[in-house]
Amino acid sequence: MKKIIVSLGLLLMVLTFNGHAANLKTDLDAELDTLMEKVIEWRHDVHQHPELGNREFRTAKKIADHLRSLNIKVETGIAYTGVTGYIEGGLEGPTIALRADMDALPVEEKTGLSYASKVRTSYLGNDVGVMHACGHDAHVAVLMGVAEFLAKNRRFLKGNVLLIFQPAEEGAPEGEGGGAKMMLAEGLFERYSPEVVFGMHVANIPHGYVFLKPGPAMAASSAYRIKIKGVQSHGSRPWDGIDPIMATAQLISALNTVVSRRINIINNPAVVSVGIVKAGTRNNIIPEDAEIIGTIRTFDPELRAEIYDEIRQIAKGIAVGTGTKITVEFDFSGFYPVTVNDPELYQAMKASLVEATKGQFVEWKDPITGAEDFSFFAQEVPGLYFSLGVNKKGVTELQPGNHSPYFTVDDDALDEGLKSLIYLTLDYPEIQKN
Numbered sequence: 001m002k003k004i005i006v007s008l009g010l011l012l013m014v015l016t017f018n019g020h021a022a023n024l025k026t027d028l029d030a031e032l033d034t035l036m037e038k039v040i041e042w043r044h045d046v047h048q049h050p051e052l053g054n055r056e057f058r059t060a061k062k063i064a065d066h067l068r069s070l071n072i073k074v075e076t077g078i079a080y081t082g083v084t085g086y087i088e089g090g091l092e093g094p095t096i097a098l099r100a101d102m103d104a105l106p107v108e109e110k111t112g113l114s115y116a117s118k119v120r121t122s123y124l125g126n127d128v129g130v131m132h133a134c135g136h137d138a139h140v141a142v143l144m145g146v147a148e149f150l151a152k153n154r155r156f157l158k159g160n161v162l163l164i165f166q167p168a169e170e171g172a173p174e175g176e177g178g179g180a181k182m183m184l185a186e187g188l189f190e191r192y193s194p195e196v197v198f199g200m201h202v203a204n205i206p207h208g209y210v211f212l213k214p215g216p217a218m219a220a221s222s223a224y225r226i227k228i229k230g231v232q233s234h235g236s237r238p239w240d241g242i243d244p245i246m247a248t249a250q251l252i253s254a255l256n257t258v259v260s261r262r263i264n265i266i267n268n269p270a271v272v273s274v275g276i277v278k279a280g281t282r283n284n285i286i287p288e289d290a291e292i293i294g295t296i297r298t299f300d301p302e303l304r305a306e307i308y309d310e311i312r313q314i315a316k317g318i319a320v321g322t323g324t325k326i327t328v329e330f331d332f333s334g335f336y337p338v339t340v341n342d343p344e345l346y347q348a349m350k351a352s353l354v355e356a357t358k359g360q361f362v363e364w365k366d367p368i369t370g371a372e373d374f375s376f377f378a379q380e381v382p383g384l385y386f387s388l389g390v391n392k393k394g395v396t397e398l399q400p401g402n403h404s405p406y407f408t409v410d411d412d413a414l415d416e417g418l419k420s421l422i423y424l425t426l427d428y429p430e431i432q433k434n
């Protein structure tokens with residue numbers, strides 16, 4: 001009798017395991033509403049308590065506590081505040097990495113939401129508001145939800161799952177290093193050997209839609225800083241000095257001719273923007289120093305080198321013309337490579353995303369000039385990075401985008417993101433066998 005029960009048990013196990021992906025998807029559908037209630041609660045909490053890069057202490061603790069409560073193996077303090085969770089599956093298979101970023105931005109929230117952030121901090125010497133203006137609160141909460149579902153069903157998982165909660169995607173404080181690059185430098189992928197990496201980003205695109213561009217998808221991002229030194233004088237006697245603000249004005253105009261007049265962008269898009277201009281303390285003092293800081297977005301390393309040269313040329317010319325001393329620095333706060341969605345992996349996994357979103361899937365064609373340090377992970381192993389539409393249902397007009405003080409995430413759109421990550425995780429080991 002005992003033998004029969006054991007055999008029946010084994011048979012049942014085999015049957016369950018064979019159809020495991022399909023079964024788990026049905027289970028997920030049944031639990032989705034309950035799980036999403038928690039995800040939304042976590043997101044609102046994280047949204048209300050945003051933290052800048054490498055300072056995500058509260059967020060990291062919340063995540064680590066949650067993962068531990070699920071009996072997941074947890075590592076903390078990776079690249080300052082990074083957290084990982086490792087779920088060992090009950091069945092043989094590859095390790096799949098899923099990544100969410102945790103940091104917020106120095107932006108004063110103007111959404112008027114009941115759970116809007118009121119947090120302030122000091123950033124680059126200024127008193128600023130802090131806001132999850134890029135939606136990383138949604139990424140954190142969704143991956144916590146994914147963790148809960150996968151941990152609960154770990155004995156049916158083919159292979160293992162590495163959950164990566166990454167700090168400082170928006171860049172680390174100067175001189176600190178951080179983000180994906182630092183997590184990798186600290187041996188993350190050597191320790192867990194993932195075979196693929198998946199990630200998502202919320203965006204102001206149609207509700208619940210997943211957009212993915214195969215191949216080079218998002219730009220490389222470099223920062224530049226130009227320092228201008230003049231000779232200080234009284235505002236009433238400018239002839240006594242050399243005005244760095246005049247040189248700054250000329251530089252801004254000239255920088256805007258790099259893309260429009262100096263380089264060939266027919267095959268390779270590029271952007272040069274000025275984001276910060278600093279000079280002066282008072283209306284009637286011409287200062288000694290001024291500074292310009294900006295970003296460069298490219299898809300082609302040669303074109304990037306050309307842009308660097310053009311900026312150096314411009315600075316040299318204006319220094320001679322104005323008598324100021326001008327220095328140019330590139331990538332002082334790190335450099336993000338192009339984010340590439342592995343074309344073969346895309347072909348293999350596309351059907352999962354179509355299924356997860358019930359057809360709300362768009363193969364995106366245009367390169368995106370936004371940048372992502374997910375690119376570092378996707379340089380190590382094949383990766384897919386998709387955008388999730390978080391506009392309100394039915395909204396067709398352009399909504400405030402990522403980094404806007406008005407950027408909002410519709411909670412009801414997040415289940416498509418959660419399902420997409422889980423479907424990719426369940427389907428990858430099956431596809432790999434074929």
Ligand SMILES: [Zn+2]
Pocket residue numbers: 134170402403
């Ligand atoms: Zn961002």
Ligand SMILES: [Zn+2]
Pocket residue numbers: 134135136169201402
């Ligand atoms: Zn972001």
